[in-house]
Amino acid sequence: MTNDPYWKLPATTAFTLMSPDFVDGGDLPFWAHGAATRGKDQSPALEWSGAPEATESFVLTVFDPDAPSGSGFWHWTLIDIPGRDVSLARGAGTNDSLLPVTASRRRNEYGSDVFLGAAPPAGHGPHRYFYTLSAxxxxxxxxAPEVTPAIVGLRLRQHIIGRAHLIGIAETSTDGTAVFRGGQS
Structure with missing residues (x-):
């Protein structure tokens, strides 16, 4: 069975999440890879549509279920995105001036609150990066600011009225550089 991080979550209204920087199921851009693979740790631009009318806020998470940790790897958590918003700018994961005023970051696996680019272990094969926007x-x-992404997930569960996914793919070669299956971005 393929590791699906959402198989136990309740069904909810689906809406659309996309990026001008990569296609669903396609390679993440080079600059969205982590510094460990010579990337830039820059979050891609995201756009969404079709969220439920009753949406008051959004939570964005970026998760790698293929990390060889037994529990995956959380790259970014952003809460309190206003319900009227329909996009996030490229680089918002590390640049506060690009975030909506009410939005705030929460911890990633390294304990910081910034976006961590894709950096699968060298030679481990392709990893999927789930960008999930919950309405x-x-x-x-x-x-609280110090909570883990898992706690954010537990707290938002009772408030979810819609969910959108976008999956980017990243791989690191045995020499430690990013691998691109298609054209390099």
Whole structure:
């Protein structure tokens, strides 16, 4: 069975999440890879449409279920994106001036709150990076700044009214550089 990180979550209204920087199921751009693979740790631009009308806020997570940790790897968590918003700018994962005023970051696996680019272990094969945008029925998700992404997931569960996914692929060669199956971005 392919590791599907959402198989136990309740069904909800689907809407559309896309990026001008990569296609669903395609390679992540070079600059969206981690510094460990000579990338830039820059978050891609994201756009969405079709969220439920009752949406008051969004939560964005970026997760690699293929990490050889037994529990995956969280790259970014962003909460309290206003329900009226329909996009995030490229680089918002590390540049506060590009975030909506009410949005705030939460921890990644390294304990910082910035976007960590894709950096699968060298020679481990392709990894999937799930960009998931959850539409919530509350304007603010009440979670402390130091909570883990798993706690954010537990807290948002009771408020989810819609969910959108976009999957990017990344791989690291045995020499430690990013691998691109298609054209390099």
């Amino acid at each position: 919530l029925d509350v304007p603010v998700l009440e979670v």
